[in-house]
Amino acid sequence: MNFYERLMQLDRRWIYLGVAIAVTIPVLAPFKVPVYITPEAKAVYEFVENTKPGEIIFLAIDYDPNAMAELHPMARTIMRQSFSRGIRLIISALSQNGPGMAEQLISQISKEYNKKNGVDYVYLGYKPYPGITILAMGQNFRIPFPTDYYGTPLDSLPMMDGVRNYDDVKGIISIVAGNIAEYWINYANGRYKAKVFFGVTGVMTADYYPFLQSGQLFGLLGGLKGASEYERLAKQEGVATEGMSIQTVAHLVIIAFIVVGNIGFFMSKKKKR
């Protein structure tokens, strides 16, 4: 096997080592990466910015811990931005392992902004079968959630007074991994005409562009980049902004491996001729 053929057939362990080094370097020597702000990310930010104090936004935290690195910074920044502006939140967690993460965010950020449960926010928690839950909430939040996450009846929470369904919230921001996203579009927007915004994982981003153009989706945050865009817009630079340097180096290494593989492919083909 000549040199070029070796380039073509690198042992996968070298690739793993390359990626491991690539993700370690920015952790040890952090640096900042400029981020281009996309119009779809700006749309989410402006929606929250233009919501008046006292109005309600529905924040759906629909992901499991596996998507936490990409999506948790989005949820955190949106929650902070909303509370700092006096916007009230109805929060749900429709992914099986999401309620714990939502609870952590709520307890941490509500303390930061001195917000009270039942007055400034309501945490509905989890119910199985997201499609059915989203449909039922379109009729009345009390159908799937007669009580909140902590077991308090919704009717006894002052914030829920006169709040029945999606008509009573300014819009829905779902930070979502997996097919729950489709239910929000099909049911919350399709059936109940709710204004829906998404924060999704990097691999899901391309799937939801068609809904932006069709007007079924009003804004989109895609992956860690979307999260870092949002952090910069909200002037709350944090984990996502830091993570962008790691992602940048990892991508560069992957591109380098692709280039190396193709050089090997071309040169060995040339030699055979």
Next chain:
Amino acid sequence: MRRQLPILIVFVSGVFMVIQYFIPHESFEFIYEYAMDWIIIIGIFAMLLGLWSLTRASVSKVQAKAPGWGFSVMTLVGLATMLFLGFYKGNKSIAEGTFFMDLFWYIYTPIQATMFSLLAFYIASAAYRAFRVRTVLATILLVTALIIMLRLIPLGPISGVNQWLASWILTVPNMAAKRAIWIGVGLGATATALKIIFGIERAYMGKD
């Protein structure tokens, strides 16, 4: 009768759910809300069935000392522990700072995060092997992938051009392809739903 009754229930429920969408009357709303409750209740029973099925499968694997039975023991221990801790103090069990949440944060979350992180390594290896300029189509795929990947990387003066190009790929060719797929999926789902409503498709009842 064992076959006709489920088909009749499915037919009536299916037809009702279709027509109620077009009739915004109070009585239809009432039945619709009632149906929502029913679906949630049935769904919860399905979860119990899943729990029972998992327990039974794990117990029989342990009893038979089948290969990997130790993992089944772990499954049962994990299941029993989380169930006990979850129910132990009612709603207080699932608040921040409880032992239940500690298990979630310090065992479950790192496990899931690690599994997902491994993808980065597999994707790097797969990209290295798959993205070869063998044919015209493979070249198009490679160039597109590079443009999309590069949009995450600051490229100085050509960053704007690359962002525009990546945005165009996502909003034009990607959207056309995705839309075609979605329309196909939608038509397929409608056809399957109609077949179920009219009793042509009966796989949901198990064996005939």
